[in-house]
Amino acid sequence: DTWWQSSSLAMGDHFQQVTLTIDLKQVYQILHVRVRAGPSPRPGNWILEKSIDGGDFFPWQYFAVNSDECQSKYGVKPTHPGHIQRVPGQPPCVTAFSKVSPFEGGEVNVGLTQGWPNGSLSSPEVAVHTNARFIRIKIQKLSSHKFEKTRHSHGSDLVNRFYYTIKDILIQGRCNCSGHASRCPYDLMLDKSVCECTHKTMGENCEQCLPLYNQRPWRAGTPKEANPCLKCECNGHARSCRYDPAIDGTLASDGSFLGGGVCISCEAHTAGVNCEKCEDGWFRLPGVLPNATKPCVPCECNLRGSTGFCWKDSSEIHMNRLAGVCECLEGFTGPKCDRCAPGYRGFPNCTRCDCDLRGLLPGSLCDSHCVCKPNVEGKRCDRCKPGYFFMEQPDGAIECTECYCSGLKVSCERAAGYSVNEFTTMEGWQVCDLSTSYIVQPYNRFPKSHQVSIADAQMTGLESYYWLAPPPYRGNKLTSYGSTITFSVSWDFMRGDTSGKE
Template sequence: YVRLKFHTSRPESFAIYKRTREDGPWIPYQYYSGSCENTYSKANRGFIRTGGDEQQALCTDEFSDISPLTGGNVAFSTLEGRPSAYNFDNSPVLQEWVTATDIRVTLNRLNTFGDEVFNDPKVLKSYYYAISDFAVGGRCKCNGHASECMKNEFDKLVCNCKHNTYGVDCEKCLPFFNDRPWRRATAESASECLPCDCNGRSQECYFDPELYRSTGHGGHCTNCQDNTDGAHCERCRENFFRLGNNEACSPCHCSPVGSLSTQCDSYGRCSCKPGVMGDKCDRCQPGFHSLTEAGCRPCSCDPSGSIDECNVETGRCVCKDNVEGFNCERCKPGFFNLESSNPRGCTPCFCFGHSSVCTNA
């Protein structure tokens, strides 16, 4: 409320203004005049209909009489004549209407007993304004999130915020309490700010409107730890995996040569190229050799002359005793008849000492 007490007679026309921030514009709050329409272009004792603009200033001639000549009072209630005043807690329009950081009173025209008609300077100079008391009643605008105000280091009253809010008027959610949009508290709900769900892997988040619309939870976590990612740090980063629900994510370490992708499955197993094996796809399968960008090449050992798989690095086959060649594909000199059933691979020649070379007859 605003209350004025005049030492002289009250003005014929005066107005009350407010502003909601120190550098903001002055907004009309209430007009008082014996000539509302002529002075302020407002109807005298107008009223606001239900559903009308409840943030408009009204005008009245109620306090514009010249009497009493001293001690006249003026009382202005910010909610008087506002249809939604009974439901103030649920009316953002009225909550904004009653908000003010500064109040200004302009005294626009004196009550003069009509002496201005005679235009006598001596008489006119005898009139003056004098206010003996000026009181503004209000409370901190804490948006329902505080029960008291306290002076800050600049000697200004600020709200002692609760419900995980902060700011001069408790108008913001604390960092990490962005799971739903900030709301003013009401008689039905504290509308406290809720913490983000980051699964214990971050202390930083922001409010994501799109995430809130789709899931009902708007806290989008950032700077996830333990190699995690996602709006709630709920999954491993690319190229990482987790064996258990609560364990940190470990790097896949898939071989860049032998794997099809750097991403592994939930057990840490990589997807291998043809002929490649191992959880990390870092070695050739049995029967393959020479790991390259194309995978591993199949061994080409002659099964009749070889006794094992080929060397995984060179591809060279391990031959039976009487067999030779890169693929164990031929008999050594002095031997013939390469057979898989022969444990030595080839049979010695029997040329009675006349030759060391023989062939199948």
């Protein structure tokens, strides 16, 4: 049999302090440490310590010959090994393993995962507490009282028998793979165990997600939750992504909106958190999906007449913004901004015409003279013809409207304080008989539409019934002369009904 043995204390009292350091070559999660003595008693006062970098060591557990030593040396109340309650930053102190007996082969067992309120090996506090690369045994005092009596006795050889021995040290642990590996085989080339990471993780300890799997923050795996990394949706145009908590709720590859993945360095001229848009100066044709191999094509804008940008897709087609249509500078128009806008002339310079744009005919050229709207005249199209006056329309345009003076006059001018308003509301409409003695409220089958309906059964006993307009449509409408009211009437045939009424 072999064992390690320290120098005899006969060579000096300073040999009571002995430090042994074990380098495991990499970080492991240490679960259990067993130290077995050789042909000598176990040490008295000593500390079991751990370190990640070999520089800063932290105590795992204190050992003392008695309760007073726990208090005086380590400032900790003694604890029975079977009742240890571990608290981060508060190592326990035990006295059961510092007895003189047995004289040979005594063991010290330390279970580092026992006594935690949360017994999970993957809980953060247990992981921090048990992860270590370096393990240090820091011996400070013998367990034998005889040494104190004999160390000053001259001629006694008993002091030569005071030393420490360790027959073996058993360290049980597992690879520090953050709960994302089931195997960590030893690699001869690297001279260490290597985690075989799963759950789309990577790194020496599976401590990070794969580049394209950062839809949500990395989390350690537990026996109950695998916590795999979730893939970002980059439509095939990025090789990595990052998690941004500020925009949590972006599209993931599984179609959900869990997490906040942001694609990094979108390719194929794409942009956006999911590489779902085209970059400036490029656009996606209608019908082309964001995940197409080459989804974006360059804008074909005239450089003199445009900003160089075009609408990137058809998502705003309801606002008449078609994909690929260029953003024009003032005085230019057309899908490519390659011609002069109304009121401008001389492409490619497109200088402003000396015309009143309110009276200029839309789409007309003004190279030689101004082309006026109907009922507009003047060299600059800046006045109405006799018998007409300027009236502003709901869309902001100005038209020359015919005068209505009840035959008393031919000419007129615009009255101050009046403007054209358009009524489209269906609120307040009712259905009644001719004398308005019987009134029924219609119903709106489609609340967002401008229509109301009435069922024939609601007007039982009436051969004819009429729509009764609300106040905004009735009364003195002399100022509405020249405007129109547009409506449509429809009915449904019910099964078996031939009356033509709803």
